[in-house]
Amino acid sequence: MQLPAPHKSHPVRAEQIILFRASSQVFAVSSSSVQEVRSVDSLAGAAVEINEPSIPKVRHAIRRGDRNQYVVSAAMHFDLRPSPAALIFMLRKPRVALLVDGIEKMTSMTRLQALPGAFCYEERVWYRGLTVLDQNVIPVVSPAGFLTPAEISLLDAVTGSQALSEVTGAANSGLSL
């Protein structure tokens, strides 16, 4: 049996992507799913601490309008060795801000191959597929794969109760004066 070549590509629209590093591994994310890139330093003081043991990859939330955006450590999400993060990608959807080590480069891809069926665990949720750039295979992350709707609801509940306890604490301290 001859190993068939993949289907010949028709001219396709290129998709702009950002290659980023998390714990020395390179990933790609569609530029259109990143609303803003910030330095970690710029968020000092603006982020609320979260301590939800069931979701250790989220330690902070950032208030954006009337909703929270949850800061996910890319290294922890992908089970990689923790590394000093320098940048935050504010994603458009869902309410996730991704903590990454740095940007490798911005480029474009013209073909996205589905993750082979032999990969059968969380990676199927993590990635939209794989792309080949300069003879390297790069996983293209799925923004929806960082937090499930259930995890976002749980984090909303946790931050909501934190805010409530802060308000209550402030009111109590006011009364004691």
Next chain:
Amino acid sequence: MSWMEQLDTRSCVLLRLGERRFALAAELVGELAAPSRVFRFAHRTPEIDGVILRRGRVVPVCDIAEKLTGKKLAQRRFYLIATRGKGKSVDWVALPVSGECELIRADLTPAGESDSPHVAGWLSHGGEVIEVLNLDALTPGSEPAPSRLSPEVSPEVRA
């Protein structure tokens, strides 16, 4: 009727994993490739070592030696690139092998009820009884995966 149910003389590829030899139906074999760079990225499927690139296609590398012989391959001399699955879900896997492969024709005996799921049948060659492998049972992803599966992805998505 599957190829094993026909119970006749078939072409098979003999492959070597360490000291032992196994067989695979020739119609499932794409090619024998020299070792090439294995690309590794974060994932949670322990049986998959990484992926290789063959003719523009991304092929997962699955070391089946540990399951079959109890030891990982000390030396990978080639990748036997084979198909698994049925119908639309057919995909390719690269199996590291430790020696040259041989194409033979042999009489096959179908697997019995007491055989392990990874045994598709048996053949006799050169005084040796050799297991014919069922890759669907040996490689991950042939069964529905555990929790948190994403919606079905088309075989190839264009950007």
